[in-house]
Amino acid sequence: MQFELLDIKNDYVFKRIFxxxxxxxxxxxxSVLNYPENEKIISLTYLNTEINKDQEDDKETxxxxxxxxxxxxxxxIEIQVQNTYEYEKRCxxxxxxxxxxxxxxxxxxKTLKPAICIHILNFNFFKHKEHFFTKIKTLDIDTKYVFSxxxxxxxxxxxxxxxxxxxxxxxxxHFFKGASKETVMAMQTPEIEKAFSTLEYISQDPxxxxxxxxxxxxxxxxxxxxxxxxxxxxxxxxQNGKNEGEQLGFTKGKNEGVQIGExxxxxxxxxxxLANDFSIEMISKITDLPISEIEKLKNS
Numbered sequence: 001m002q003f004e005l006l007d008i009k010n011d012y013v014f015k016r017i018f019x020x021x022x023x024x025x026x027x028x029x030x031s032v033l034n035y036p037e038n039e040k041i042i043s044l045t046y047l048n049t050e051i052n053k054d055q056e057d058d059k060e061t062x063x064x065x066x067x068x069x070x071x072x073x074x075x076x077i078e079i080q081v082q083n084t085y086e087y088e089k090r091c092x093x094x095x096x097x098x099x100x101x102x103x104x105x106x107x108x109x110k111t112l113k114p115a116i117c118i119h120i121l122n123f124n125f126f127k128h129k130e131h132f133f134t135k136i137k138t139l140d141i142d143t144k145y146v147f148s149x150x151x152x153x154x155x156x157x158x159x160x161x162x163x164x165x166x167x168x169x170x171x172x173x174h175f176f177k178g179a180s181k182e183t184v185m186a187m188q189t190p191e192i193e194k195a196f197s198t199l200e201y202i203s204q205d206p207x208x209x210x211x212x213x214x215x216x217x218x219x220x221x222x223x224x225x226x227x228x229x230x231x232x233x234x235x236x237x238x239q240n241g242k243n244e245g246e247q248l249g250f251t252k253g254k255n256e257g258v259q260i261g262e263x264x265x266x267x268x269x270x271x272x273x274l275a276n277d278f279s280i281e282m283i284s285k286i287t288d289l290p291i292s293e294i295e296k297l298k299n300s
Contacts, residue, residue: 003203003204004203005178005199005200005203006199006202006203006208006209006212007178007216008175008176008178008199009079009081009120009122009158009176010081010212010216011064011078011079011081012211012212013199013202013208013212014065014079014120015064015065016198016202016208017195017198017199017202018065018077018195019046019048019065021194021195021198022043022044022046023191023194024191024194024195024198025044025065025067026041026042026043026044027168027189027191027192028172028191029041029044029069029075029118030168031167031168031169031171031172032118032154032156032169033116033154034169039071041069041070041071042070043069043070044067044068044069044070044075045067045068046065046066046067047066047067047068047074048064048065048066064076064077064078064079065077065078066098072113073113073114073115073116074098074099074102074113074114074115074116075115075116075117075118076094076095076098076115076116076117076118077117077118077119077120078094078117078118078119078120079119079120079121079122080119080120080121080122080123081122081123082122082123083121083123083125084282085282086279086281086282087119087121087125089279089281091117091119091153094117095115095117095151095153098115098117099112099115099150099151102115112150113150114149114150114151114152115150115151115152116152116153116154117152117153117154118154118156119153119154119155119156120156120158120176121155121156121157121158122158122159123157123159124157124159124160125155125157126155126157130160131160132156132157132158132159132160132161132162132173133154133155133156133157133169134154134155134157135152135153135154135155136151136152136153136154136155137149137151137152137153138151156169156173156176158173158176158177161173161174161177165187168189171187171189171192172192174187175192175195175196179196181196181200184196266287266289266293266297267297267300269283269287270283270287270289270294270297270298271297271298273287274298280294280295280298
């Protein structure tokens, strides 16, 4: 093979494979949802098949896969390469939109169907567990009674996959991580073999590679900008707070000066991050400051 395979975790490549090949997507969904044999997904309708010319570098466009299943459930699949420290809010918002958009004018609440969001993550999201697969649903905490099956979130963390594969979902996870052709062929799963062949075809297409690189460049630039804003906020806040704290130290005493410096540093960091459109929840994750403290610094 004289060409380099594109990264399946690039959202443009992902949509080209799973957003255009119904049999591939059905097999993947059945691997994730694990329905009883008589309830397996047998068909679906794509709801966003087009990738227009502006989507590769438009940050407002999500290159996800959206479909309606034969059991009338709606499913949205997104692949996320880097942790943006807001993902728990983001995935809830995506689910809410998928559920809310079903209720067009004139329809009743009883017509709402399950909304299923599947998130393939190239980072460790759930720090408290080692297994790569997580399903979130609503239930009564005391009795474990499921309140509703309409709310379904699935998370697949690629870095956590086991060295060996034991079922069809494990095989898909190895594919996402970048399994070789030899490994894929040894899996003896036609749908994954077809996905790999599609990946090979896309990787040799100059137009597809150009769109892949355009999307990849946008992601790199965007993440660099966010990292730069975060670093600038920390650096500037720390230096200003440190200097001001030291200047006040000669009258307030060394300890009090350090406390004032810490306060000024935190305030500067918070204000810089707010100026760069970071949410209060995200700032709390970055700085380890309580939300109440961030709000005080914001309003002081």
